[in-house]
Amino acid sequence: MVALLLALQLRTITIDQRLATDAHLRVGDTAVISATTGTDGDSVTIAAIVGRRADPSEIARSEYRVHLHLDQFQRLIGYGDRVDRFAVSTRGDAAADSAVRAINAAAFGFRAYRSHEIAVETSETFAVVSRFHRAIGVITIVASAVFLLCILLLKVDERRRDVAALRLLGISRRSVMLSVVLEAALVSVIGSGVGVGIGWVTSLAVNWHYQARYQTPLRFALVTGDIVLFAVSLSLVLGIVAGALAARRLVRTHPLVLLGR
Amino acid sequence: MTVLVRARDVRRDYPLERDAVHALRGVSLEIVKGEYLAIVGPSGCGKSSLLNLLGAIDAPTSGTVEIEGRNVGTLGDREVTEFRLKHIGFVFQRFYLLPILTARENVELPMAEAGVPPAERRRRSAELLRYVDLGDRARHRPSQLSGGEQQRVAIARALANRPSLLLADEPTGELDARTGQEIISLFGRLNDDGTTVVVVTHDESLARAARRVVHMRDGEIVQDGVPHG
Numbered sequence: 001m002v003a004l005l006l007a008l009q010l011r012t013i014t015i016d017q018r019l020a021t022d023a024h025l026r027v028g029d030t031a032v033i034s035a036t037t038g039t040d041g042d043s044v045t046i047a048a049i050v051g052r053r054a055d056p057s058e059i060a061r062s063e064y065r066v067h068l069h070l071d072q073f074q075r076l077i078g079y080g081d082r083v084d085r086f087a088v089s090t091r092g093d094a095a096a097d098s099a100v101r102a103i104n105a106a107a108f109g110f111r112a113y114r115s116h117e118i119a120v121e122t123s124e125t126f127a128v129v130s131r132f133h134r135a136i137g138v139i140t141i142v143a144s145a146v147f148l149l150c151i152l153l154l155k156v157d158e159r160r161r162d163v164a165a166l167r168l169l170g171i172s173r174r175s176v177m178l179s180v181v182l183e184a185a186l187v188s189v190i191g192s193g194v195g196v197g198i199g200w201v202t203s204l205a206v207n208w209h210y211q212a213r214y215q216t217p218l219r220f221a222l223v224t225g226d227i228v229l230f231a232v233s234l235s236l237v238l239g240i241v242a243g244a245l246a247a248r249r250l251v252r253t254h255p256l257v258l259l260g261r
Numbered sequence: 262m263t264v265l266v267r268a269r270d271v272r273r274d275y276p277l278e279r280d281a282v283h284a285l286r287g288v289s290l291e292i293v294k295g296e297y298l299a300i301v302g303p304s305g306c307g308k309s310s311l312l313n314l315l316g317a318i319d320a321p322t323s324g325t326v327e328i329e330g331r332n333v334g335t336l337g338d339r340e341v342t343e344f345r346l347k348h349i350g351f352v353f354q355r356f357y358l359l360p361i362l363t364a365r366e367n368v369e370l371p372m373a374e375a376g377v378p379p380a381e382r383r384r385r386s387a388e389l390l391r392y393v394d395l396g397d398r399a400r401h402r403p404s405q406l407s408g409g410e411q412q413r414v415a416i417a418r419a420l421a422n423r424p425s426l427l428l429a430d431e432p433t434g435e436l437d438a439r440t441g442q443e444i445i446s447l448f449g450r451l452n453d454d455g456t457t458v459v460v461v462t463h464d465e466s467l468a469r470a471a472r473r474v475v476h477m478r479d480g481e482i483v484q485d486g487v488p489h490g
Contacts, residue, residue, distance in 0.1 A: 165357030168318055169418070170346025171374050172339065256318060 011072055012047035017215055019064040020049045033068065035077045042072060054218040056126045088112075145234060148191075149242045152184055156246030163250045164258035173251040180247035181240055188239025192232045199223050199231075265426060265457055266292040266315055271324035273310050273480075284310040286480040287324070292459065294425070297452040299471035299488070300461045307480040308461045309430060315459060316349050316428045317341050329425060346375055350419030352429035356411045358403040364390060364414045365399040371421040389417035393447060409440030416447060420456070427451065429460040433467055445470045 013033065015025060025031065027046055034041025050067070052058045074080060088103075090096040096114055103112035159180070166176055203221035210220045250258065273285040284307045292298055292315075300308045313319040314326050317333040325332050329348060333341060345351075358367045368386040377385070390399050393413035403411050412432060419427055429448070433441035445467050452458045452472070460467060468474050469488045476484035 161355075161357060162359060165351075165353060166359075166370075167342070168316075168345065168351050168353075169371050170342055170344075170349070170422075171370070172342050175374055256313065 010043055010045045011069055013044045013069075014048040014050050014067040015046055016065040017049055017051050019066070020046075022064075025049075033066070033076065042076065044068065044072075052214075052216045054216065056218060057122055059214050059216060059218065087115075141234065145238055148188075148235070148238055152187075152239060152242035153246045156180055156184065156243060156250065160250055160253075160258045163247075164255040167251070167255040167258075176251050177244070177247045180250070181243040184239040184243025184246075185236055186239075188235040189232060192235035195235075196223065196228050196231055199227075262293040264291050265294045265296075265329060266290070266459075267325075267327045268311075268314065269325050269327075271311075271314060271321045271326060273307070273314065273319065274322045283480055285314070285321070288477075288480070288482055289324075290315075290475065290482065290485075292426075292457065294457055295452070295455055297448070297458045297470075297472040298460070299468040299474045300459065300477060301463070301468045301474060302477035302483075304463075306477040308477050310480075311477070312428055312430055312459065312461045315426075316351060317345050346371060347422050348425050350422075350424035350427040352412070352415050352419050352427065352432045354431040354434040356403070356408075356415045356435070358411055358414055358418070360403050363400050363402055364395060364406065364410075364417075367403070367414055368417045368421055371418060375422050377422075385421065386417070389420055390414070392420075393417045407440070408436050409443055412436060412440075412444055413447065416444075416451075420451075425457060427456050427458045429458070429462075431462055431464075432460060433462065433464045442466065 010030065013031075015023075019025065025046055027049060029046045030043055031046060032041045032043050050065070068076075070083070074082075088099055090099050100112045100114060103110060163176055163180070167173070200223045203219075203223050206221040207219050211217060268288060268290045271285055271288045271290075272283070274281040274283050286307075288307075288311060290311075300311060302308050310319070314321055315328075317326070317328060317336070320334045326334055328344075331344070333344060336344060358364075359370070362370065365383075365386045368389055369382045372382040372385065387396065387399065390396050393416055395410060395413055395417070398406060398410060398414075403414070406414065412435075416427075416432075419429075432448070433444050436444060441464060445464075448458055448460065448467075449470055458471075460471065462468055471488060474484075474486065474488045475482055
């Protein structure tokens with residue numbers, strides 16, 4: 001009965017997933033928290049275990065996270081009735097603007113920011129990293145594109161005997177051009193489709209590995225609609241250009257020359 | 262007898278840096294409708310050059326080549342391409358079937374280019390494949406066919422637009438003796454059915470099967486007559 005009453009009186013805390021795993025704690029367990037090791041503390045009940053947010057800034061943090069009631073926290077660390085930062089939730093953008101203006105006008109020593117401004121500021125590093133990745137991506141794509149262009153030109157050049165035979169049979173230059181360009185476009189679209197498929201599967205593997213390693217829902221590799229559209233469009237344009245260039249060269253050469261006579 | 266092809270004093274020179282190769286030195290030849298002609302001679306004698314001129318693939322350096330009364334040497338690229346499509350069938354030594362297409366589709370290709378409606382194309386390609394004894398292989402791709410079968414598909418393709426002249430350049434050159442004999446028989450059958458056939462060959466049995474044999478040497482016709490033996 002005493003234990004039950006005690007349990008009812010215990011304050012609750014939340015801990016993060018990593019602490020729960022390392023300390024073998026579960027929801028409903030009782031723990032003692034104190035400001036420093038070896039000193040007396042408060043017995044608390046673990047009310048929830050919190051997973052990490054999909055936030056890049058969380059990845060590098062190795063400390064454990066515990067959420068407890070503000071008054072209990074202040075009493076434990078002897079900090080008094082003061083806070084450095086607090087968040088205000090508003091209803092809608094207009095309310096946020098007026099709240100920012102009101103706080104900045106009334107509360108001397110405080111500075112209010114919109115959450116978006118803080119997010120932009122704190123994610124500046126990641127924005128730089130993201131730009132760096134994009135630059136690597138563009139260089140890779142351009143290099144691959146040149147390679148693809150050369151391969152397509154060579155592949156079409158291999159068809160010189162087929163093209164010669166078609167021309168001798170009476171197939172017009174226009175028809176030969178059209179068929180080569182269509183074939184190159186089709187091969188490019190199929191190739192980019194296969195590439196997108198491989199990219200998607202790879203992104204799943206990358207995410208699975210790093211999400212497990214850092215215990216985060218953050219997605220490290222993304223295959224978005226924009227990326228798919230860019231890849232397919234670039235491949236299609238390259239295919240058509242390569243096909244047209246190679247076909248133009250072939251149909252302008254006399255069929256007998258193409259046959260090596 | 263109607264003259265189908267008339268070559269008059271045809272010369273074909275291939276310029277080199279300082280000199281020229283005289284592949285044909287004033288060749289004159291008439292081919293009448295329904296003829297089966299073999300052009301034979303040693304390598305480099307000019308027989309393939311002559312075939313290229315007879316097929317409107319190449320233009321003579323001098324002289325004229327008329328096919329069905331048209332001087333093909335004066336036609337522009339577009340006109341001569343269309344002329345070949347509708348009036349001349351080609352059979353090559355190496356078949357040159359498109360590997361991605363089935364036998365039927367290969368046969369339909371020249372018809373599609375000529376604007377033959379799809380239903381008619383299908384009917385005629387089936388008929389032609391039956392004619393070359395490949396009615397049951399219509400859906401096979403070239404890689405699924407033997408060399409002899411591929412050559413028969415190529416012959417069916419050459420006949421697709423009902424050409425007035427069928428030209429063949431070493432059509433048995435890539436085939437074994439037995440398969441070559443089948444192709445020779447097929448050419449004989451085609452000629453019996455009214456097709457004008459001109460073949461360039463080293464194959465003596467193919468030359469013997471022709472009704473007329475033209476012997477060439479050094480760019481000139483040295484003998485023109487019926488085959489021996």
